[in-house]
Amino acid sequence: MHKSEDTRRVQKFITMLTVVSSDQITEKTPIPPPDWEALIEVIAKDMIDERSPARILQVRAKLYDLLTHCIPATTILKVCLWALSHPGRQSG
DSSP states (O other), rough: OOEEEEEEEHHHHHHHHHHSSSGGGGOOOOOOOOOHHHHHHHHHHHHHHHHHHHHHHHHHHHHHHHTTTTOHHHHHHHHHHHHSSSTSSOOO
C-alpha cells in the first residue's frame, strides 16, 4: 500500500467518524460511502441503464467532476469496475 492510499484511508475513516456521533456507533451502524464513491456508483449504474451518446456525455461530465476534485484516475477506474461487476452493492 502506498502512502497516498494510507492517507485516503485515514481521511475516509475520519469522514465516516464525523458522520455518526460516538454514542450512536454500534456494530450494525451503516457507514455511508464518501461522496465521490457514491458518485462513481451512480456513474456505473448510468452506464448499465442506458447506452446512448447522450448518456456518454453525462457520464463524461461526472468523470471530469471527479478528476477536478483530485480523485485519482486509477481509484475512479478501480471503484467503477468493482461497481460494474457487483451491481447494487456498495464498494468496500
